[in-house]
Amino acid sequence: MVQERLKQLCSKMEEHSIDLYFIPTSDFHGSEYVSDYFKVREFFSGFDGSAGNMLVSQKETGLWTDGRYFLQAEAQLGQTGIVLYKSGQEGVPEINDRIFSEIPEGGTLAVDGRMVSAAWADGMRKMLAGKNARLELSLDLPGEVWTGRPGIHHARAWLLDEEFTGESRQSKLGRMRRYLGEKKGSMMVLTSLDEIAWLLNIRGNDIPCNPVVLSYLIVQEKECHFFAGENIFSAYDKNELEKDGIVFHVYEEVYSFLQEISEKERVLLDKRTVNAHIVRCLPENVSVVDIVCPVIKWKSIKNPTEIKNEREAHIRDGVAVTRFICWLKQNIDKIPLTEKMAAEILEKFRQQERGYLGASFDPIAGYAEHGAIVHYSATDETNAYLTPENFLLLDTGGQYMEGTTDVTRTILLGGKATAEQKKYYTAVLRGNLNLCAAKFMYGCSGVTLDYAARQPLWDMGCDYNHGTGHGVGYLLNVHEGPNAFRYKILKEPGQNAILEEGMITSDEPGIYLEGKYGIRLENLLLCVKREKNEFGQFMGFEPLTLVPFERDAIDVEQMTEKERGQLNAYHQKVYEIISQFLSKEEQEWLVDACAPI
Secondary structure, eight states, X not given: OHHHHHHHHHHHHHHTTOSEEXXXXXXXXXXXXXXXXXXXXXXXXXXXXXXXXXXXXXXXXEEEEOGGGHHHHHHHTTTTOOEEEETTSTTOOOHHHHHHHHSOTTOEEEOBTTSSBHHHHHHHHHHHGGGTOEEEOBOOHHHHHOTTOOOOOOOOOEEOOHHHHSXXXXXXXXXXXXXXXXXXOSEEEEOOHHHHHHHHTEXXXXXXXXXXXXXXXXXXXXXXXXXXXXXXXXXXXXXXXXXXXXXXXXXXXXXXXXXXXXXXXXXXXXXXXXXXXXXXXXXXXXXXXXXXXXXXXHHHSOOHHHHHHHHHHHHHHHHHHXXXXXXXXXXXXXXXXXXXXXXXXXXXXXXXSTXXXXXXXXXXXXXXXXXXXXXXXXXXXXXOBOOTTSEEEEEEOEEETTEEOOEEEEEEXXXXXXXXXXXXXXXXXXXXXXXXXXXXXXXXXXXXXXXXXXXXXXXXXXXXXXXXXXXXXSSSOSSEEEEEEOSSXXXXXXXXXXXXXXXXXXXXXXXXXXXTEEEEOBEEEEEEEEEEETTEEEEEEEEOOOXXXXXXXXXXXXXXXXXXXXXXXXXXXXXXXXGGGSOHHHHHHHHHHTOOO
16 A cells, blocks of 8 residues: 555656655644644555654655664564665665755755745755755645545634643733844744644644644734634633734635735744745745744743642642552453553543543553564554563653643563563663752753763663653643753754753653563653852752652662662652552552662
């Protein structure tokens, strides 16, 4: 089926004299996760990971993805004829280098301009000029091939009250208008869905797991033009938005609206997020100012109300996950269980918690060798039965009215851990604890601190092929910038952000042994201020996640006295907070799970 679809796409390319066609994983808003209409790369490859880009020519179709998906992509691309390029590996060309080497002199590279950023398009034009080649942005060739394509989804949306946001819509828009004034702009164009949702205090269901609204927003001095699905808000909510100067438009009208603006406008936008077609629609003489959208940083710094709510969300999530682990331990050798069943049962535990809205991402439940696939997703064909003899890697999260959670635990299913399992589990645990305990000067970024999590594994000559941590939104996307833990310095503006009080970042070192098992341990950390003295402002972290680690997989001799103290203090906190919400039987289990080492 994949081969036939690619054959049809190549035929369309030939009709339009296209040499190369680029298919990104994206939507019109640069989203990480996308609704069914935008799953073009999956349709033409069969690979359903959340990251990957394709390059199609008459000679070859290649797919580039990162280390989280190497094993998954190998399996899913196996019979398609598509060449897998493992990004970042030695000897593997970058996709841009491949484009330049494959494009003929005077040739044409095409892509749907709504699916790539304006910055990407600018860079590609410059590169292609080296071969007198051109970039074609007006052709949605996959759309011509994909019969029965799902429609663009516009679900019901709602307003998020100040008891959850801690700041009114008027206040946030006031911040944006002051920023416009500072930059001498008359108009700000926003297309990133999490930025729009945060700024307007709205939430929706247009993308699975991410409570955002497919929309565009144009902020001016006195009003905001909001482009979204029709009738997605109740009459009351729409009236509340209109009272704050929000003018409603049909979602698709954003392009014609921009085509008709005055050439006297000074338009601020972020070319790294705004799609290329948006910029193409602006009148030729309009002044365009490329900025890093300030909302990215504003929303990353949680205010006191959001922090209070996030702590509450993590207590409820900790109760659900802890109860599930207890249940799993007690039933692993009593009833047949599969990876998918485990994830579904955990979801039912979460559904019992107040304020729970749904998962923050598709669950990752990988037993034994499946745990070595970093972002494994069980299918009907791969859905393994759990037996009491190996690790289950369980990476899940929830969306609560009080915030977003993301937690990973690697659970030993019965029996005793081997010496090898203990060695690697303890190294990963030490990395998690060391990063959480880091004390640092204000001004550090996640690049500075990544070493704390990796050192125990690096000392063994091991590593993991993903970042140590990502920023997390407030009832928004589970992956949000600009904060992160990684050792590689990114070149893009706005990355490598200084860690600020109120930022929430995941702490998730891991180790993945192909054919054996994977281990990942993840807590969410809140950045907090420590003491301030003559040397400056010191910073640190508070763990938000409250779920016990796997004591039976720990080699105590590997740990320093300080690390043991950190683990015991964490487990004491877990027990004191979580136990009050458990049954007597669950409390008794938690006493042992959190016992000092």
